[in-house]
Amino acid sequence: MKIKDLRIHSIAIADPPLRSSYGLHSPYALRTILELESEDGVIGINETYGGEGPAQALEAIKSRIIGADPYRLTGILSPMLQGKEGGLERSQTFLVPGENPLDVATRTYAAIEVACLDLIGKSVGVPVCDLIGGRVRDEVPFSAYPFYKHAGGGGEGDDIREDEYGKALTPEALVRQVKQMIDTYGFGSVKFKGGVLDPEIEVETVKQMYKEFGPDVPLRIDPNSAWTVDTSVWVGKELAKELSGGGYLEDPTAGLEGMSQVRKRLLAEGIDVPLASNVATTSFNHLPESIRLDSVQIILCDHHYWGGMRQVQHLAKLAHTFGIGLSMHSNSHLGVSLMGMAHVAAATPHLTYACDTHYPWQSAQDEIVDGGRVEIKNGCVRIPNKPGLGVSLDYDQLERGKERYLKVPYRKRDDEAEMQKHVDPNWKRVLPRW
Amino acid sequence: MKIKDLRIHSIAIADPPLRSSYGLHSPYALRTILELESEDGVIGINETYGGEGPAQALEAIKSRIIGADPYRLTGILSPMLQGKEGGLERSQTFLVPGENPLDVATRTYAAIEVACLDLIGKSVGVPVCDLIGGRVRDEVPFSAYPFYKHAGGGGEGDDIREDEYGKALTPEALVRQVKQMIDTYGFGSVKFKGGVLDPEIEVETVKQMYKEFGPDVPLRIDPNSAWTVDTSVWVGKELAKELSGGGYLEDPTAGLEGMSQVRKRLLAEGIDVPLASNVATTSFNHLPESIRLDSVQIILCDHHYWGGMRQVQHLAKLAHTFGIGLSMHSNSHLGVSLMGMAHVAAATPHLTYACDTHYPWQSAQDEIVDGGRVEIKNGCVRIPNKPGLGVSLDYDQLERGKERYLKVPYRKRDDEAEMQKHVDPNWKRVLPRW
Numbered sequence: 019m020k021i022k023d024l025r026i027h028s029i030a031i032a033d034p035p036l037r038s039s040y041g042l043h044s045p046y047a048l049r050t051i052l053e054l055e056s057e058d059g060v061i062g063i064n065e066t067y068g069g070e071g072p073a074q075a076l077e078a079i080k081s082r083i084i085g086a087d088p089y090r091l092t093g094i095l096s097p098m099l100q101g102k103e104g105g106l107e108r109s110q111t112f113l114v115p116g117e118n119p120l121d122v123a124t125r126t127y128a129a130i131e132v133a134c135l136d137l138i139g140k141s142v143g144v145p146v147c148d149l150i151g152g153r154v155r156d157e158v159p160f161s162a163y164p165f166y167k168h169a170g171g172g173g174e175g176d177d178i179r180e181d182e183y184g185k186a187l188t189p190e191a192l193v194r195q196v197k198q199m200i201d202t203y204g205f206g207s208v209k210f211k212g213g214v215l216d217p218e219i220e221v222e223t224v225k226q227m228y229k230e231f232g233p234d235v236p237l238r239i240d241p242n243s244a245w246t247v248d249t250s251v252w253v254g255k256e257l258a259k260e261l262s263g264g265g266y267l268e269d270p271t272a273g274l275e276g277m278s279q280v281r282k283r284l285l286a287e288g289i290d291v292p293l294a295s296n297v298a299t300t301s302f303n304h305l306p307e308s309i310r311l312d313s314v315q316i317i318l319c320d321h322h323y324w325g326g327m328r329q330v331q332h333l334a335k336l337a338h339t340f341g342i343g344l345s346m347h348s349n350s351h352l353g354v355s356l357m358g359m360a361h362v363a364a365a366t367p368h369l370t371y372a373c374d375t376h377y378p379w380q381s382a383q384d385e386i387v388d389g390g391r392v393e394i395k396n397g398c399v400r401i402p403n404k405p406g407l408g409v410s411l412d413y414d415q416l417e418r419g420k421e422r423y424l425k426v427p428y429r430k431r432d433d434e435a436e437m438q439k440h441v442d443p444n445w446k447r448v449l450p451r452w
Numbered sequence: 453m454k455i456k457d458l459r460i461h462s463i464a465i466a467d468p469p470l471r472s473s474y475g476l477h478s479p480y481a482l483r484t485i486l487e488l489e490s491e492d493g494v495i496g497i498n499e500t501y502g503g504e505g506p507a508q509a510l511e512a513i514k515s516r517i518i519g520a521d522p523y524r525l526t527g528i529l530s531p532m533l534q535g536k537e538g539g540l541e542r543s544q545t546f547l548v549p550g551e552n553p554l555d556v557a558t559r560t561y562a563a564i565e566v567a568c569l570d571l572i573g574k575s576v577g578v579p580v581c582d583l584i585g586g587r588v589r590d591e592v593p594f595s596a597y598p599f600y601k602h603a604g605g606g607g608e609g610d611d612i613r614e615d616e617y618g619k620a621l622t623p624e625a626l627v628r629q630v631k632q633m634i635d636t637y638g639f640g641s642v643k644f645k646g647g648v649l650d651p652e653i654e655v656e657t658v659k660q661m662y663k664e665f666g667p668d669v670p671l672r673i674d675p676n677s678a679w680t681v682d683t684s685v686w687v688g689k690e691l692a693k694e695l696s697g698g699g700y701l702e703d704p705t706a707g708l709e710g711m712s713q714v715r716k717r718l719l720a721e722g723i724d725v726p727l728a729s730n731v732a733t734t735s736f737n738h739l740p741e742s743i744r745l746d747s748v749q750i751i752l753c754d755h756h757y758w759g760g761m762r763q764v765q766h767l768a769k770l771a772h773t774f775g776i777g778l779s780m781h782s783n784s785h786l787g788v789s790l791m792g793m794a795h796v797a798a799a800t801p802h803l804t805y806a807c808d809t810h811y812p813w814q815s816a817q818d819e820i821v822d823g824g825r826v827e828i829k830n831g832c833v834r835i836p837n838k839p840g841l842g843v844s845l846d847y848d849q850l851e852r853g854k855e856r857y858l859k860v861p862y863r864k865r866d867d868e869a870e871m872q873k874h875v876d877p878n879w880k881r882v883l884p885r886w
Binding site for chain 1: 521523524525526527528530531533534576578581582583585586587588736737739740762763765766769770772773774775799801802
């Protein structure tokens with residue numbers, strides 16, 4: 019089997035005005051959709067980070083892809099995964115996922131790997147999870163992912179989406195948002211994006227969620243490094259009960275050293291709330307130091323930037339070996355990415371937490387998966403009885419996404435610029451803020 | 453695709469009277485050959501440890517295998533890989549590979565995994581190395597594997613093999629043995645099995661090899677834990693020149709703590725001869741301690757006991773992450789195992805040393821691969837342009853191997869008993885001996 023063509027489609031999809039310590043989501047998130055077509059006309063697809071950078075990185079290796087055997091291409095391109103460049107600086111502490119020049123190689127590799135796996139799966143009639151080692155679960159649990167947000171459902175001008183969840187900048191509004199998400203999707207756990215309001219308000223928000231949903235719904239809070247070590251320890255103490263029993267404190271402070279201090283100080287006070295990270299520990303290079311310092315007790319994998327599905331499986335085995343938990347990170351995404359996340363999670367025994375997903379924040383109007391949005395039921399995505407990723411493209415919808423991309427001014431994610439435009443012209447990302 | 457049948461064949465193959473710190477190889481090595489047949493008549497094969505134990509462990513899970521989809525079976529059986537049982541005791545320091553009850557689950561899983569991969573590869577026309585991530589090399593380098601040995605080529609009674617290499621219990625005889633192996637197979641490196649004679653003689657043996665073959669042929673010595681820490685350090689100092697430049701000192705002493713001491717003391721004297729292990733570090737459970745103590749700078753993988761090809765790939769990524777080298781261990785084996793070793797090595801970017809193989813010690817008369825012995829040329833096995841492992845069975849030869857198994861009294865590997873029978877009735881394995 020040989021690859022005849024690689025088609026790279028840049029699309030824009032409406033995204034609500036969600037807040038994080040990085041700033042504000044712009045009215046559109048950018049994604050790249052790949053099609054890998056074999057000589058016999060089978061098409062493997064994938065979805066990855068969007069905008070100019072990711073598309074250019076894919077264009078740059080196109081000549082190595084055309085004519086290659088999809089079974090072998092991942093071996094041929096594997097030097098892209100071996101780099102040690104960047105060392106400990108190579109993290110998402112200061113740069114949003116998808117905009118870090120130091121992991122462009124692993125992101126580009128991952129985009130091609132998954133498209134190859136979908137192409138192979140569709141060629142031989144086998145789901146991707148079974149190609150990469152065999153599923154250990156048919157249903158993959160995801161978490162509700164509440165955000166502080168401004169009013170609006172995403173899009174701009176005459177292209178705006180319904181504001182399904184409304185404005186939410188108070189504890190009460192966040193509880194309502196989670197309730198709505200759980201009612202719609204049946205999520206059994208909550209990953210709450212903090213780092214936006216005063217930590218006292220965020221702590222109160224978690225407490226109100228705990229009061230509403232009880233100890234059977236694990237809670238996580240993730241301020242994306244917005245806090246000092248002192249504030250992180252204070253939050254850990256305040257939320258010792260609320261974050262225990264399957265919850266965690268994600269990236270409270272910046273850097274492996276700071277995370278390590280938070281962990282040590284909490285343990286010294288008898289508080290065993292685990293720390294998770296997708297910001298301090300984002301590549302294999304970070305792991306020796308992260309483990310040595312006990313900075314992170316739970317790693318968030320994400321095949322989009324860790325180098326693909328097999329790298330996530332390597333990471334999972336490494337985490338299991340060192341007694342580290344594994345969860346999964348998400349970015350704004352459509353159904354192809356969601357299915358990729360579900361397949362790799364299905365084939366990863368040591369996935370110890372429900373995965374993150376932004377999927378509830380996207381709308382059916384933007385979905386490019388044939389047949390419409392992927393179903394999340396009882397909080398889970400079910401692996402369909404279909405080959406490859408189990409989804410294919412709706413080409414009309416893809417065309418609309420491409421037209422939207424050409425119309426909008428956004429070519430990379432810049433949450434700081436959006437904050438300055440819509441909320442506060444003087445806003446700067448400051449770490450730590452509190 | 454469904455599995456219709458699993459056939460388990462116990463065979464015996466002639467093995468020369470090779471010596472190690474475990475004792476003496478018996479006149480026959482035992483192997484198990486698996487056939488996994490799909491409903492449409494495709495047959496996946498594999499080779500693993502032999503004798504009663506391994507065959508019984510496979511028989512015990514047969515009912516879980518019949519009717520399963522080979523793409524999914526590895527997922528279904530994956531709990532066999534998750535065990536933490538045995539902890540640090542679970543090593544081959546005291547038990548020969550294949551006879552350790554604590555890794556029976558990973559050995560059994562591995563045997564099935566590779567047979568599934570061969571079945572899948574033969575079904576879809578793809579080599580195994582390309583199924584598991586794609587080859588990074590077409591030729592896999594192996595090392596010459598000289599042993600001190602008594603006269604004889606293996607077998608007993610009226611079933612004896614030509615003694616191709618002759619008796620070798622002196623430095624000069626070992627140099628001749630290596631020369632003969634290099635002439636026949638073109639090996640570019642030497643892994644020398646020590647732990648048999650006085651360390652002064654073994655050091656002299658390595659020095660003579662270095663003198664004969666020069667600095668371009670990396671040398672390793674492996675006494676299987678026969679030495680004290682003091683002796684190990686003395687050997688490291690004596691052979692600082694001979695073992696540098698791509699060589700290593702393998703398992704000089706028992707246990708992670710002892711290995712760590714050897715490493716520290718050698719470094720303190722400015723000697724950076726790396727330590728390798730397939731005895732102290734033999735499962736993922738050992739890695740945290742092994743890394744913390746810097747006991748082992750090179751790990752010997754082996755899909756037969758590490759849990760299969762994908763586990764070896766996980767191990768390789770973990771080793772790369774922690775700056776640890778990767779080599780490959782071998783047991784007495786035929787061509788199916790050799791091809792399994794070659795395929796996983798071909799698909800493992802971070803394989804930093806030529807692999808071990810006992811293959812030169814086996815004879816064509818015992819080979820069960822259709823077409824006869826697998827070629828080793830210029831020290832390498834070339835991945836053939838054929839699906840699966842690239843080999844299938846010669847059923848007449850398999851039948852002879854099974855008949856041989858029924859005739860011989862051996863049902864497990866017991867090198868101590870062989871020493872007592874043939875060399876010294878009072879011989880006991882003692883660690884450390886020197």
